Amino acid sequence: MIAKSFKTIDRIFSFFEEWTIFIAVMVGLISLFVNVVLRYTIHYSLAWSEELIREIIIYTTFIGCSAAIKNRSMIRIDALPQIVPSLKKALDYFSHFCTLGYSVLMCILGWQMAALQVETQQSTIILGIPLVILYAILPLMGGMMFIRTIMAMWEDFTGQQVDK
């Protein structure tokens, strides 16, 4: 039962992460490339492309972190478990719990900041994207990281893989 629901959640998350990241990066790549080409051909540049790419970096970095928890590719210093292998399990769980704590913190702080943007009605300068949408990435990241971490803990505990 748990395995099945985790698998479904994992599928939905992966689909969401992969496609949105892919589209965001490709849009960024193409708009910056077009910008270079335009500048050298008709001496015109797109004012919005730089702002857009900054937003894309924010998005891919924070959502990419959720994917990195699944792949377990977060950069960490694993000196201690290599020197004392018996500590590995305990440290893994400790690190998972810290990640959970961080996710909750991101949800709370991110939510507060997003709420602040609603009050002040701010938006980005050129594209006019309401800042609340951008700041909403933080609680979204927190929530996804939380669930991804729970799944990683379950994997460690049962020795099964979520996507198998």
Place this chain on the structure above:
Amino acid sequence: MNTSYLIIVLCLLGCLGATIPVFMSLFFTSILGFVYFTDMPIMMLAQTLFRSMDNFALVVVLFFILCGNIMTAGSIVDKLIKVANAVVGFFPGGLAMAGILACGMFGAISGSTVATVVAIGGFMIPALMENQYDEKFSVGIMTTAPILGVIIPPSISMILYSMVSNDSLAALFMTGFVPGFMIIVAMSLYSYFYCRNRNFKRSPAPTFKELIAVLKNGFWALMLPVLIFGGIFSGVFTANEAAVVACVYAFVVELFIHRDMKFNKVKDVVVSSAVTSATLLIIVAGATAFGRYLTLEQIPAQIADAVVSQVHSAWAFLLIVNIMLLIVGMFMDIISATLILAPILLPILPEYGINSLHFGLLMTVNLGIGYCTPPLGVSLYITGALVNRGLIYVSKAVMPFLAIQIVILLILTYWPDLVLFLPRFFYGQ
């Protein structure tokens, strides 16, 4: 030293040691600092985390990683090795030299050591052993030569250093060429003398026609570094634009000219590059939050004062920093170490009249060496896994090459002009 600083240092080291992801360790430590030692709200930290990503310069990290991954997913590695082998393969120890040269060429496309070990090492170690090179030598050389990936530009750690130090990225890139060349030559000479009297297989010298054929085959791959460096150093592109153009070029070459990459792999490559770049950039965010705390408490300035009062000459300072970085490099990866230490060390440099470009290069070479120093160099584990050997075996194998690289590091440390003449010549810095 103040007790509160001691608590902060212990908290950071404790978090890092307990395998908490680096960016979280930095973030938690800054929260501790904010809550206990300042009266700022922690929402400001979350704000910093977010704002630090709102930076156009970070684009270059994402797109250089993407460019390297596109080329690795295609057939570039194979072509580069063929070119390298045609150029130097007929010397004694030629295949080993070709491996080193291929690392250098791959380094001019990719900005990371691990990518170079996996791409070139995974290919060259079996090839060397097939040609009767002994295993220890093969493993040693292919574990250490990939340092070129991070020294020869583009280099991810240099990009991040230049963001911290506000140096021109193009000028910092420029400093990497001479050290890269020195490492290629020194390691090749070692291979030459090591292999001269041993009976390893040598490939015959290629005829002019064969050489042209190999170069023609590798043409599109070899043009990529030309495009990147030519573009950046001639001022046609900014570093950001060069990364973008290089990605488009790499896509076009791999999809339409080499046709070694299928369209359905494009998404995988893009997503995995974005995730890799996310794991690096989020450390930038953590380090920025931590940097906020450091500057609020004016810690770098205090450390600078303390160091200057104790250490009286530039050469002693550089020696101490080099030893410290070598030790740090044994435990920490180059990105985290650069982002955590550069803001602390940079304010000290003017006191000793050390150029920050020179120092950036030293940090890169030094922490790059950290990838293959026992007990925790990542490269040791990768090549060890390739040949099914334990850590001790690989550690012994890399020793002569590590010695070469450390000697080069010392030369670079005490002969700044060697590093700086290129950027001075081109940029007058």
